[in-house]
Amino acid sequence: MTTREKRKDTIRVLHVDDQLDFAEMTTTFLERENDRFDTEIVASASDGLACLADSTFDCIISDYDMPQIDGIDFLETVRDKYPEMPFILYTGKGSETVASEAISAGVTEYLQKSSGPEQYELLAHRITNAVDQSQAEQRVQREQQRFQTLFNRLSQPTVEVQYESDEPIVTHVNSAFEDVFGYEANTLVGDSLDAHIVPDDRVDEAEAINQYVQSGGRLKSRKVVRETVNGLREFLIQNAVYNNGSGGFAIYTDITDRSERKETLKRNQDLLRHTEQLADVGGWEADVETGEARWTQGTYAIHDIDPDRDFELSLETGIEFCHPDDQVKIEQAVNNCRTHGESFEIKLRLITAEDEQKWVRATGEAVSDGDEIIKIRGAIRDITQQHERRQQLEQIETFFQHTQDHLFLINVGEEFTIERLNQAWEDTPGISVEGSCGQTVQDVLGERQANKVRQKYEKCIEQQETLEYEEQIRFGDESAHWETRITPVVIDGDVEYIAGVSRDTTELQNKKQELIQLEQQYQTLVENFPDGAVYLIDENFEYVRFRGDALEEIGFSPADFEGHVPHEVFPDDIADELCQRYEQAFEGTATTIEQAYRGERYRIRITPVRFNDEDITHVMAVAQNITEYFKDKQRLQRQNNRLDEFASVVSHDLRNPLSVAEGNVELLREECECNNSRINNIDSALTRMEELIKDLLKLARSNEQTGDTELVSLAELSQDCWQNVETTGATIHIDITATRSVRADPNRLAQLLENLMRNAIEHADQAQHRGGDVTVTIGELEDGFYIEDDGSGVPADERNNVFEAGYTTTSQGTGFGLSIVKQVVEAHGWEISLKEGSEGGARFEVTRVELN
Numbered sequence: 001m002t003t004r005e006k007r008k009d010t011i012r013v014l015h016v017d018d019q020l021d022f023a024e025m026t027t028t029f030l031e032r033e034n035d036r037f038d039t040e041i042v043a044s045a046s047d048g049l050a051c052l053a054d055s056t057f058d059c060i061i062s063d064y065d066m067p068q069i070d071g072i073d074f075l076e077t078v079r080d081k082y083p084e085m086p087f088i089l090y091t092g093k094g095s096e097t098v099a100s101e102a103i104s105a106g107v108t109e110y111l112q113k114s115s116g117p118e119q120y121e122l123l124a125h126r127i128t129n130a131v132d133q134s135q136a137e138q139r140v141q142r143e144q145q146r147f148q149t150l151f152n153r154l155s156q157p158t159v160e161v162q163y164e165s166d167e168p169i170v171t172h173v174n175s176a177f178e179d180v181f182g183y184e185a186n187t188l189v190g191d192s193l194d195a196h197i198v199p200d201d202r203v204d205e206a207e208a209i210n211q212y213v214q215s216g217g218r219l220k221s222r223k224v225v226r227e228t229v230n231g232l233r234e235f236l237i238q239n240a241v242y243n244n245g246s247g248g249f250a251i252y253t254d255i256t257d258r259s260e261r262k263e264t265l266k267r268n269q270d271l272l273r274h275t276e277q278l279a280d281v282g283g284w285e286a287d288v289e290t291g292e293a294r295w296t297q298g299t300y301a302i303h304d305i306d307p308d309r310d311f312e313l314s315l316e317t318g319i320e321f322c323h324p325d326d327q328v329k330i331e332q333a334v335n336n337c338r339t340h341g342e343s344f345e346i347k348l349r350l351i352t353a354e355d356e357q358k359w360v361r362a363t364g365e366a367v368s369d370g371d372e373i374i375k376i377r378g379a380i381r382d383i384t385q386q387h388e389r390r391q392q393l394e395q396i397e398t399f400f401q402h403t404q405d406h407l408f409l410i411n412v413g414e415e416f417t418i419e420r421l422n423q424a425w426e427d428t429p430g431i432s433v434e435g436s437c438g439q440t441v442q443d444v445l446g447e448r449q450a451n452k453v454r455q456k457y458e459k460c461i462e463q464q465e466t467l468e469y470e471e472q473i474r475f476g477d478e479s480a481h482w483e484t485r486i487t488p489v490v491i492d493g494d495v496e497y498i499a500g501v502s503r504d505t506t507e508l509q510n511k512k513q514e515l516i517q518l519e520q521q522y523q524t525l526v527e528n529f530p531d532g533a534v535y536l537i538d539e540n541f542e543y544v545r546f547r548g549d550a551l552e553e554i555g556f557s558p559a560d561f562e563g564h565v566p567h568e569v570f571p572d573d574i575a576d577e578l579c580q581r582y583e584q585a586f587e588g589t590a591t592t593i594e595q596a597y598r599g600e601r602y603r604i605r606i607t608p609v610r611f612n613d614e615d616i617t618h619v620m621a622v623a624q625n626i627t628e629y630f631k632d633k634q635r636l637q638r639q640n641n642r643l644d645e646f647a648s649v650v651s652h653d654l655r656n657p658l659s660v661a662e663g664n665v666e667l668l669r670e671e672c673e674c675n676n677s678r679i680n681n682i683d684s685a686l687t688r689m690e691e692l693i694k695d696l697l698k699l700a701r702s703n704e705q706t707g708d709t710e711l712v713s714l715a716e717l718s719q720d721c722w723q724n725v726e727t728t729g730a731t732i733h734i735d736i737t738a739t740r741s742v743r744a745d746p747n748r749l750a751q752l753l754e755n756l757m758r759n760a761i762e763h764a765d766q767a768q769h770r771g772g773d774v775t776v777t778i779g780e781l782e783d784g785f786y787i788e789d790d791g792s793g794v795p796a797d798e799r800n801n802v803f804e805a806g807y808t809t810t811s812q813g814t815g816f817g818l819s820i821v822k823q824v825v826e827a828h829g830w831e832i833s834l835k836e837g838s839e840g841g842a843r844f845e846v847t848r849v850e851l852n
Contacts, residue, residue, distance in 0.1 A: 009036055010036055010037075010038050011034075011036045011037050011038065011058045011059060011127065011128070011131050012038050012040075012055075012056060012057045012058045012059075013030070013037055013038065013039040013040070013057065013058065013059050013060075013061060013127060014039075014040055014042070014048055014051055014052065014057045014059070014060045014061070015027060015039050015040065015041045015042070015060075015061045015062075016042050016043075016044070016045055016047070016048040016060065016061065016062040016063065016066070016071075016074065017041070017043070017061075017062070017063040017066070017090075018043050018044060018063065018066045018067060019063070020041060020043055022113075023041045024041060026061075026090075026120060026123070027039040027041060029117060029120035029121075029124075030120060030123065030124050030127070032120075033120060033121055033124035034124050034127075034128060036128070037124070037127070040055070040057075044066060044067070044068065044069065045062070045066060045068070045069035045070075045071075045073065045074035045077070046068065046069060048060070048062070048074065049074075049077060049078075052078070052081070052082065057085070058086070058131045058134075058135075059085070059086040059087075059088065059127050059130060059131050059134075060078060060085060060086070060087045060088065061088050061090050061123070061127070062074055062075065062087065062088070062089055062090065063090065063091050063092075064089055064091035064093055064098055064102075065091065065092070065093040071089050071091060071102070072089075072098070072101050072102060072105055075087055075089065075102065075105045075106065075107055076105050079105060079106045083106075084134060084137075084138065085134075086108045086109075086127075086130035086131055086133075086134045087106070087107055087108050087109075088107070088108055088109040088110075088111060088123070088126060088127065088130065089102045089107050089109070089110050089111070090111045090112075090113065090123060091111075091112060091113060092112065092113035096466060096468075097466075100465065100466055108130045108134075109126045109130055111123060111126060151172070151174055152174050152175060153174075154174055154176060154251070155176055156176055156251050156252060156253050156254075157173075157174070157176045157177035157179075157180045157181060157235075157251070157252040157254070158173070158174045158176065158177060158249060158250070158251050158252070159172070159173045159174075159177055159188075159193060159249070159250050159252075160172040160173075160247070160248070160249050161193055161247065161248065161249075161250065162246065162247045163210070163213075163214055163245070163246055163247065166207070166210055166211070166214070167192045167194070167210075168192060168193045168194060168210060169190065169191070169192060169193070170188040170189050170190065170191060170192075170193050171189065171247075172185075172189070173185050173188055173189070177252070180228060180233075180252070180254060181196075181197060181226070181228045181229065182228050182229025182230060183196060183229065193250075194206050194210075196227070197226040197227050197228070198226065198227065199225060199226070199227050199232060202224070202225060202226075205224070206224075209222070209224075209237075213239055213241055213245060213248060214241075214245040214246070215245055215343070215363075215365060216241055216244060216245045216363045216365070216378065216379040217241075217245075217365070217377065218239060218240070218241070218283050218377070218379075219237050219238055219239045219250075220238060221236045221237075221238060221253075222236065222237045222238075223235070223236055223237075223255070224236075224237050226252070233254055233256050234254075234255050234256055235252040235253055235254055235255060236252070236253040236255050237250055237251070237252055237253075238250070238251045238253075239251070240281075241281070241379065242281050242381075244345070244361070244363065244379075244381070281298055281379055281380070281381040281382075282295065282296045282297070282298030282299030282300070282301065282302050282379065282380050282381075283295070283296040283298065283299060283377075283378070283379050283380075284296070284299050284318065284377070284378055284379070284380060285367075285375055285376070285377045285378075286314075286315040286318070286375065286376050286377075287374070287375055288338045288373055288374055288375060288376060289374070291314045291315045291316060292313075292314060292315075293313045293314050293315050293317075293318055294313070295307075295313060295318075298380075299380055302350070302352075302358065302360065302380055302381075302382050303321055303350065303352050303353060304352035304353045304354040304356065305352075305353050315334065315376075319331060319334070321350050321351060321352070322348055322349065322350060322351075323348065323349035323350070323351055323357070325349075326348040326349050329346060329348060330346060330348060330362065333346055333364065334364065334376065337364050337365065337366050337373075337376050338366065338373055338376055339373075341366040341368070341373055342366075343363070343364065343365040343366070344362075344363065344364050344365075345361065345362070345363045346361070346362050346363075347359065347360075347361050347383070348360060348362060358382055358384045359382075359383050359384045359386075359387035360380050360381060360382055360383060360384075361380070361381045361383050362378060362379075362380045362381075363378045363379050363380075364376050364377070364378030365377060365378060400420075400422050401422050401423050402422075402423065403422065403424065404424055405424060405501045405502070405503050406421075406422065406424045406425055406428070406501065406502040406503065406504070407420075407421070407422040407424070407499075407500070407501050408420065408421050408422075408425075408499075408500050408501075408502070409421075409489075409497055409498070409499055409500075410441070410457065410497060410498040410499075410500070411496075411497060412457065412461060412495055412496060412497060412498055415440040415441075415442070416440060416441045416442075416450075416453075416454060416457055416498075417438065417439070417440055417441075418436050418437055418438065418439055418440070418441065418444065419437065419497065420437060421433045421436055421437060428475050428476075428504075429475050429476030429477060429478045430475045430476030430477075431444070431475055431476075441453055441454065441457075445473065449473055449474065452471070453471075456469060456484075456486065457486065457498055460486050460487070460488050460495075460498055461488060461495045461498070464488050464490065464495060465488070466485060466486065466487045466488075467485070467486050468483075468484070468485045469483075469484055470482065470483050470484070470505075471484060480504050480506045481504070481505050481506045481509045482502045482503065482504060482505065483502065483503045483505050484500060484501070484502040484503075485500065485501050486498050486499070486500040487499050487500070532548050532549065532602070532622065532623045532624040532625055533546065533547065533548030533549075533622075533623045534546075534547055534548055534620070534621070534622050534623075535547070535548075535561065535620070535621050535623075536609070536618050536619070536620055537582055537618060537619040537620075537621065538617075538618055539586065539617075539618075540565070541565050541566060541579055541582050542563065542564065542565050543561045543562050543563070543564055543565070544562065544618065545558075545562060546558050546561035546562050548623070555598075556569075566578045566579055566582075567579075570597070574595055574597060577593065577595070581593060581604075581606045582606065582619050584606075585606050585607060585608045585616075585619040586608065586616055586619060588608055588616065589608075590605070590606060590607040590608065591605075591606050592604065592605050592606070593606070594626070594630075599627075600625055600627045601625070601626055601627045601630045602623045602624060602625055602626065603623070603624050603626045604621055604622070604623045604624075605621065605622045606619060606620075606621045607619070607620055607621075661682075665679060665682050665683050669683075708745065709743050709744055709745055709828075710743065710744075710746065711741040711742070711743055711852055712741055712742050712743075712744050712746045712749055713741050714738040714740065714741065714742050714778065714780075714785055715738050715739065715778075717746065717749060717750060717753065718738070718753055718778045720750070721750050721753040721754045721757060722757060722776075724754055725754055725757045725758050725761065737777070737778070737779040737780065738778055738779055738780045738785055739780070740780060740851045740852060741851070741852045742785065742849055742850070742851060742852075743849075743850040743851075743852065744828055744849075745827075745828070748824045748827060748828070749824070751820060751824055752820075752821050752824040752825065752846075753778075753787070755817040755818065755820055755821050756787045756818075756821060756844055757776055757787070758817060759817055759818060759842070760774065760776045760787070760789035760791060760841070760842065761774055761776075774789065774790070774791065775789065775790045775839075776788070776789050777789075780851070781845060781846075781847060783847050783848055783849060783851070784830065784845065784846045784847040784848065784849035784851070785845075785846055785849065785851075786843055786844060786845045786846070787843075787844045788837040788838065788839075788841060788842070788843040788844075789837065789841040789842055790837065790839035790840070790841045791841040791842060792840070792841065793836055793837060793840050793841045793842050794834060794842050796836075799834045799835075802818050802834055803818050803819055803821070803822040803832075804819065821844075825846060828849075829848065830846050830847065830848050830849050831846070831847050831848050832844060832845065832846050832847075833845050833847070
């Protein structure tokens, strides 16, 4: 309970909630919103009842879902002892059923807890409004009780009448009226007052008085003669009117004995003042010549002005209280009244002394002295609540007509007649809103469908509660799936209407079926995911779903993971890394990691799952068993290491002695100063060894990977490569018909082209034996390119061996060139084949190539 200096307008609030931390936070926000609040917090309904017994509160806030006694039971207990206490059900577990039960139990307000500080501002407003309204109603009840007491105890005869066809029909009389006039109340109530107390010779006078009163006129001290059981007596009559003169009070002062007249008038004025307060009505009068005005206390109250305040009252100052947009209207009405005697009745806005806007209905009529209008006398009534209710009805009607849902109202007579439909039904095949209203449900739906609907309506009437159901209904030639909610409308304890709302969910149902199919497909995929697993993680890093073949490999089932977090199923080092990656995914970053677990190695791709392409609600991970791939990679690494060692040996241990031998041959040639054939043979052999070493190093240092790829012009690169190829004295022709580009590593592609060109030269008959012409053609295929020569070609039975390392058909070849070509092709993901050329030579076709 907060402590603060008590104010006269303090609102004492009892907050009942088993979640004390939430209640305390609510109290903090409430008291920040309005310092009138003084809140006491308890954790249960039983504690709340104890507090109510010991202390006084203005309002109760209660949660719904509480142990032992829930919010509805607590509300019902409170209503038994404190029927007028404002009670707000403020719950986080709300539903239409709970709301309906709360309303039935007499809840004042029903609010659902939500996120954000706006809910506390709304709650503060609801508390203030509920308490202010309750206190206002209590004041009205007290005023009514005081008025009734005053009415009954007033020593003057007093009667209340309602005019029907210009006749004053008696609704109430006090005991003084019975005593003075000698009539019992049950004799008068429901009958015309004039028929009992107006003498025959005073009928015209009485009718004139009735007309005057019905127009809103006031009788201050009108002298009349009336009939009593003891004969004629003289009275002074005063009155107060309400509802624009349709009803009012009349107070009779017996002036046969005038000794008590003064006090009687004072009491009558008090009664009139209370009457004006209850009816929110006041009277006014203005002198046409001077502009001076007189107001009754009711008029002062409507303007929020203290009657004892020093205030210069005139016709003009009264008009100044009107809203600026309404002042011209009232000025014209007043001018017409004092100039031409035209009565008026106007609806307008007032801006009161408290700067509050009110809607009022003002009336006025001319008061004449002979032919001269000397005064304007009228009444003013506060109709703000009526205006607001009318606006609410208009808003409800606007919502009713323009909401996209299909709204309907059924009269529950024997035939279940359609009372109203909103405009949404116009889009329904076979339905006309105007034509359907007034028809029975059977007229619109047909007998078979109407019988099913009638059963729902009868159940709603019997149980007097809201029903929700789904139905398949055919309108015209189309059948649709509908979700419907119907509610009974109870008037005076009986169900008079059924209000309902229907929504066409055909498209939604179709999407649900599609979603079910997708879910089944997804389930089939994840449960049969080969050599791995697929799993879904929520914001708490808890596994929501875990499926895949990899589970069985490591001895797990989905139940071992689902509902658990990484640290509950994995060693700490693995779990720590997973949690770190999950956190990155929830921040929007996808990652790929490798982990070893129980003798197996997995590559895991972790990605965020976004809802509506915005909020990340889950993280999905796909784990693949790469154990064999990892082992192959290790074996390949060891092989590459051995190749590196081999290349080092070839490069250093063989090339150095070879260089020594080449140098000695050159020295020997200079010493002999001759062209010795043996020296030449040694030199050729050393050259051959150098070429072998070059090709061996090239093959050993080449790998199965490519560098960055780009679009490479096949024609331009072929021309450059041709310049790098030694022709050994032959005349070489190149025919490049290729025009497109190839996506490739340009260095590796050049390596491929040069080796194929060199191979064509080495195997050309003319080039080898006669120094003749050799033609190499480079052209395009549908999915690649080819290199063709007009040489001797390769026998068909040897074409499968040409790409093996060391294979050659010439004494000059090393046997490694085509092996390097195959390695380049495979590194790019291409394929190569050897065929017979159009001129009998060799044709190498490279396919599965991306061309542009």
